[in-house]
Amino acid sequence: MGKTRKTPSIIDKPMNFCPGCGHGIIIRLICEVLEELGQDNNVIFPIGVGCSSNLGGGLVADRFHCSHGRAAAVASGMKAVSPENIIVSYQGDGDAYSIGIAETINAAYRNENITVVTVNNTNFGMTGGQMSWTTMPKQKTTTSQLGRDCDKTGYPMKFPELVASQFNIAYAARGSVHSPASINKTKSYIKKAIESQMNNEGYSVVEVMSPCPVNWNMTPVEAMDRIKNELIDYFELGEFKQREVIK
Amino acid sequence: MGEMWKGNHAIAEAAVRAGCRLYAGYPITPSTEIMEYLSARLPEVGGSFIQAESELAGINMIIGGAACGYRSLTASSGPGISLKQEGMSVLADEELSAVVINVVRYGNGLGTLYSAQCDYHRETKGGGNGDYRVIVLCPSSIQEAIEHVFLAYDLAEKYRMVAMIMTEGALGQMMEPIEMPDFIEKKRMPWALDGHYSYKKIGIFDRNSMKEAIDLNQKYNTIKENEQRWESDNLDKADYVFVSYGLPGESTKGAVEQLRDEGYQVGFIRPITAWPYPEKAFNLINPNVKGIITVESNATGQMVDDAALSIKKTKRDKNVPTYCLPYVYGIPAIKEIKKDFMKILSGEIKEVY
Numbered sequence: 001m002g003k004t005r006k007t008p009s010i011i012d013k014p015m016n017f018c019p020g021c022g023h024g025i026i027i028r029l030i031c032e033v034l035e036e037l038g039q040d041n042n043v044i045f046p047i048g049v050g051c052s053s054n055l056g057g058g059l060v061a062d063r064f065h066c067s068h069g070r071a072a073a074v075a076s077g078m079k080a081v082s083p084e085n086i087i088v089s090y091q092g093d094g095d096a097y098s099i100g101i102a103e104t105i106n107a108a109y110r111n112e113n114i115t116v117v118t119v120n121n122t123n124f125g126m127t128g129g130q131m132s133w134t135t136m137p138k139q140k141t142t143t144s145q146l147g148r149d150c151d152k153t154g155y156p157m158k159f160p161e162l163v164a165s166q167f168n169i170a171y172a173a174r175g176s177v178h179s180p181a182s183i184n185k186t187k188s189y190i191k192k193a194i195e196s197q198m199n200n201e202g203y204s205v206v207e208v209m210s211p212c213p214v215n216w217n218m219t220p221v222e223a224m225d226r227i228k229n230e231l232i233d234y235f236e237l238g239e240f241k242q243r244e245v246i247k
Numbered sequence: 248m249g250e251m252w253k254g255n256h257a258i259a260e261a262a263v264r265a266g267c268r269l270y271a272g273y274p275i276t277p278s279t280e281i282m283e284y285l286s287a288r289l290p291e292v293g294g295s296f297i298q299a300e301s302e303l304a305g306i307n308m309i310i311g312g313a314a315c316g317y318r319s320l321t322a323s324s325g326p327g328i329s330l331k332q333e334g335m336s337v338l339a340d341e342e343l344s345a346v347v348i349n350v351v352r353y354g355n356g357l358g359t360l361y362s363a364q365c366d367y368h369r370e371t372k373g374g375g376n377g378d379y380r381v382i383v384l385c386p387s388s389i390q391e392a393i394e395h396v397f398l399a400y401d402l403a404e405k406y407r408m409v410a411m412i413m414t415e416g417a418l419g420q421m422m423e424p425i426e427m428p429d430f431i432e433k434k435r436m437p438w439a440l441d442g443h444y445s446y447k448k449i450g451i452f453d454r455n456s457m458k459e460a461i462d463l464n465q466k467y468n469t470i471k472e473n474e475q476r477w478e479s480d481n482l483d484k485a486d487y488v489f490v491s492y493g494l495p496g497e498s499t500k501g502a503v504e505q506l507r508d509e510g511y512q513v514g515f516i517r518p519i520t521a522w523p524y525p526e527k528a529f530n531l532i533n534p535n536v537k538g539i540i541t542v543e544s545n546a547t548g549q550m551v552d553d554a555a556l557s558i559k560k561t562k563r564d565k566n567v568p569t570y571c572l573p574y575v576y577g578i579p580a581i582k583e584i585k586k587d588f589m590k591i592l593s594g595e596i597k598e599v600y
Contacts, residue, residue: 010444016452042442046311047451057450062440064314065451067337070307073299077311077319078440080295081269085315085442103307106300 008035010043015058017051020220022177022210026119027055029187030088033194039086044078046071048091048100050126052119055090069100072107075114086197087114093134093207094124097157101133108163111170111202115193118159118205120174120235121212129215133157136234141215156234160207164240170201172241176209178227182237189239196243209235249426254389255280255419257427258322258348258412261396263288266433267346268317271297271308273327276360277416278350281322302327306334306347313343316439318400322348324416325358328366328374335409336375342463344403344436346396347381348412350419353545353576361576362416364493364544370413371522371553378460380467382410382474383521385492389423391519397428404436406470413521415493415544417578470523477525478517481507482532485514487588490554491542492518494578499542502584513588524553529561536562538598539569540591542584548573548599555600568598 008031017023034040045063047055048071056063062085066074071089079087096104096118107114123141124130131144134156138147150156164172171193175186186208193204209231211223218226252260259281262270270285282298289296295312299305305321312319323331328349338345349370353363370383382402386392392414399410438446480503482488491499496517503515516528532539539558541551548571555569572579572587590596 041444044315044440044442053451056448057452060444060447062442062444063448064310064341064440066307066310067333070303070310070334073304073307074311074314076297076304077269077271077308077313078315079311080271080297080308081312081317081319082315082435082440082442085440102300103304106304109300110297 008032008040010034010040010059010061012060013058015054017054018214020211020213020223021051022121022208023051023054023119025177025183026117026208026210027058029183029190030090030117031059033187033191034086037191037194037198039194039198042084043086043088046074046078046087046089048089048095050092050095050124052090052092052095053126069095070103071095072100072114072116073103076107076110076112079112079114083113086194088194089114089116091116091118092125093118093120093122094132097133097159104159105163108167108169108203108205111168113197113200113202115197116205117190118207119210120207121210122156122231123212123215125212125215136231158235160205160240163205169203169241170196171204171243173239174207174209174235174237176227176232176237178209178211178224185237192243201243249424251422252389252425253280253420253422254392254414255350256284257389257425258392258396258414259284259288260427261393262320262346263292263294264428264430265397265400266318266431267320268294269309269312269319270321271299272305272321272323273299273302275324275327277352277362277419278322278324278348280419281348302330303333306331309345310334310337310343313338313345314341314440316436318433320346320348322350324350324352325354325366326356332375335381336377336379338409339377339379339381342407344400344407346399346403346410346412348414350414350416352416359576360416362494362544362578363576364415364495365576366413367521367545367549370411371524379463380522382406382408382470383413384410384519385413385521386418387493387496387517389418389421390425392418393425393427402474406466417494474520475523475525475527476519477528478519479515479528479531481514482516482528484512485533486512486537487540488532488536489513489515489540489542490518490550491515492521492550495542495544495574498579498581499584501581502588505581506585506588524557526557526560529557532558532561534562534565536567538591539567540572540588541570542572542574542579544574544576544578546573546575551599569600570596571599
């Protein structure tokens with residue numbers, strides 16, 4: 001007999017994601033973790049602009065729709081006045097790493113005691129699949145129609161590695177949702193991130209590789225295969241900054 | 248006689264005493280002393296201070312504090328307030344209360360360090376994208392600026408919106424003897440995010456934007472009706488009424504006093520709220536008034552538009568000329584205002600409207 005998986009109580013209705021999208025899985029994981037840690041009635045989500053905005057429509061939880069890219073700054077202000085709440089920003093790669101890179105990186109720089117979850121689907125999904133700072137070399141998007149030329153547009157950004165190597169933060173990891181095993185692993189990363197916040201250890205970030213079949217012009221299965229066969233060679237999965245063991 | 252305080256420090260201490268729990272901002276002359284003071288002072292009273300990476304991040308941190316229902320503050324000048332417009336539009340949209348201070352300095356782009364009133368249009372007409380207003384208080388003394396900190400928070404919370412204190416570089420830098428009010432205790436606003444989902448929210452894509460916009464406009468109309476503030480004198484007898492706010496407003500009062508001693512029938516209005524504009528003061532003006540004269544510390548003449556519209560609205564059957572004396576920056580001297588008044592009388596300075 002397999003385990004019964006109960007829908008977390010703060011999820012109250014279906015969200016508006018495209019078929020085969022990974023957002024739903026990631027939001028579910030966050031909610032399961034919050035419930036398991038007893039924080040599902042003590043959480044505020046500053047939400048990014050883009051597909052991540054859909055989180056607001058499906059949860060019975062406090063959240064705030066931030067302007068594009070600013071969620072980490074809003075989260076910093078929330079945590080400053082309300083340290084008893086768990087603050088989880090939920091953002092896409094375009095929101096967090098392109099328009100919001102200043103706010104995202106400076107929250108890590110200050111080691112704010114917040115948790116940042118970024119959904120990396122290698123493009124701007126909501127606006128119809130434009131190139132983002134995580135678009136892969138030669139990847140075709142509506143603004144890199146011949147395939148991304150990284151010599152002219154930059155190479156895909158590895159944010160968790162960047163902040164883990166440069167700043168004094170609590171936890172950084174990258175997960176994926178392309179297989180049951182990767183989903184379970186990602187859940188354990190999100191759990192460690194939120195535990196580190198509960199323990200006042202500082203900034204935690206979990207990036208999650210997520211399929212975007214509509215904008216990748218793929219079937220959902222092909223999109224999952226792309227993550228497995230192409231993306232995780234470049235965007236390596238794992239923990240880049242481990243929590244210090246507290247004795 | 249009270250203690251001598253520098254304007255920016257006095258505003259900062261007033262915010263602490265008014266129960267401010269969070270300051271976030273970025274240094275810029277001539278407002279920086281506010282954040283310097285609060286960097287040390289707020290932690291002493293259990294508040295938080297965040298030195299932000301930009302004014303944009305600063306206002307977004309204030310959004311976080313305001314969304315959680317605590318009194319939050321940011322301050323800046325000129326181009327720094329430009330960067331905050333995105334966040335002020337968000338605060339308007341989400342109907343959150345916060346106080347923003349603009350210690351105005353003159354100029355476009357990076358601008359200058361001169362004390363001025365060049366940001367009048369931006370602050371009183373909304374400033375960011377969209378269809379909103381901000382309550383704008385304009386003190387003319389340090390004591391009044393202190394009172395405005397308390398008033399700004401009260402109005403911001405009563406109407407759930409941004410209240411701005413539009414002070415001036417010189418007012419921030421100068422010193423005056425003042426009386427500092429006592430501390431007040433503020434709890435989390437009852438409507439705030441507390442992590443417990445105490446108030447139901449709808450999804451971002453489920454909002455009724457038509458209803459929200461109409462309700463918001465209704466709120467602004469209520470504020471226009473109830474919150475106009477001004478100081479005035481001799482309006483019922485005046486042939487000419489001067490209109491000026493802030494430090495130029497004080498010079499104008501001095502000029503009006505001297506002109507009356509010299510036998511001229513003049514009066515003045517000193518707007519204390521720049522938005523809502525004190526239209527009601529114009530109701531008190533002599534029906535046979537010959538002209539309205541704004542005295543402004545900018546080059547283009549900005550408040551003159553609101554003065555002209557107000558006299559049109561309150562004296563519909565008359566075509567009262569409205570003049571503008573724009574002194575670009577600084578604080579005009581009484582003798583300059585008097586000299587230019589003579590040019591209006593002689594016809595050398597023409598009306599704007």
